[in-house]
Amino acid sequence: MTLHLDHITLTYPDGPTEVTAVDDVSLTLHPGQFTALVGESGSGKSSLLAVAAGLQEPTSGQVRVDGPRGLIFQQANLLGALTAREQLLVTDHIRGRKPRRDRADELLERVGLAGSGHRRMNQLSGGQRQRVNIARALMGSPAVLLADEPTSALDTRLAREVVDLLADITRETQAVTLLVTHDRSLLDSCDRVVEMRDGRVREVRAVS
Ligand SMILES: Nc1ncnc2c1ncn2[C@@H]1O[C@H](COP(=O)(O)OP(=O)(O)OP(=O)(O)O)[C@@H](O)[C@H]1O
Numbered sequence: 001m002t003l004h005l006d007h008i009t010l011t012y013p014d015g016p017t018e019v020t021a022v023d024d025v026s027l028t029l030h031p032g033q034f035t036a037l038v039g040e041s042g043s044g045k046s047s048l049l050a051v052a053a054g055l056q057e058p059t060s061g062q063v064r065v066d067g068p069r070g071l072i073f074q075q076a077n078l079l080g081a082l083t084a085r086e087q088l089l090v091t092d093h094i095r096g097r098k099p100r101r102d103r104a105d106e107l108l109e110r111v112g113l114a115g116s117g118h119r120r121m122n123q124l125s126g127g128q129r130q131r132v133n134i135a136r137a138l139m140g141s142p143a144v145l146l147a148d149e150p151t152s153a154l155d156t157r158l159a160r161e162v163v164d165l166l167a168d169i170t171r172e173t174q175a176v177t178l179l180v181t182h183d184r185s186l187l188d189s190c191d192r193v194v195e196m197r198d199g200r201v202r203e204v205r206a207v208s
Pocket of ligand 1: 012013014019020021039040041042043044045046047048182
């Protein structure tokens with residue numbers, strides 16, 4: 001499963017004119033490859049990720065993806081009143097599937113939260129909540145994982161732990177993973193860094 005972004009352009013209306021957030025970006029992302037997307041504020045990272053995630057139609061160009069996509073954002077989209085396990089089971093509910101409690105507990109264990117399934121979000125730390133977020137994205141067995149600043153609410157140590165977990169999961173599941181981050185200290189956990197500037201890809205480099 002490979003994710004192809006072919007000549008993606010995304011413009012937003014901006015009063016009488018328009019702003020080009022993504023300007024003819026082509027990228028191919030491979031299974032098991034953990035790619036970081038970096039660049040200054042406003043360079044188009046979140047816009048490109050939203051297109052890759054299927055949340056935003058590109059103005060032109062094409063996303064080619066063959067498999068489920070899992071999305072990980074900042075923790076704001078977790079439902080505060082639910083337990084960790086329920087956060088995961090909601091995804092089954094949304095898809096009209098039978099709730100897979102065993103699968104939910106397995107994934108909570110995988111992200112280091114064994115035994116915490118009954119705890120409510122407000123009883124978990126920021127790092128633990130982000131682990132729930134990751135486990136929730138994994139409920140759909142995604143071939144592509146898209147994460148937009150998942151560590152921005154975390155301190156350095158927790159941010160590193162969460163990114164290392166994403167790196168391990170990428171290798172284990174052979175997912176295609178794209179991580180938007182502004183934190184350059186996290187880049188050595190990645191395989192590849194794509195740097196954007198003014199909506200374009202400025203540089204693609206391998207992390208040694
Ligand atoms: N909904 C929108 N309507 C109009 N312009 C937008 C919209 N969303 C983003 N933009 C503009 O598109 C450009 C790219 O924004 P984007 O959020 O993708 O950048 P980013 O690199 O993710 O920035 P940051 O690191 O600050 O999150 C910016 O000029 C921004 O102002």
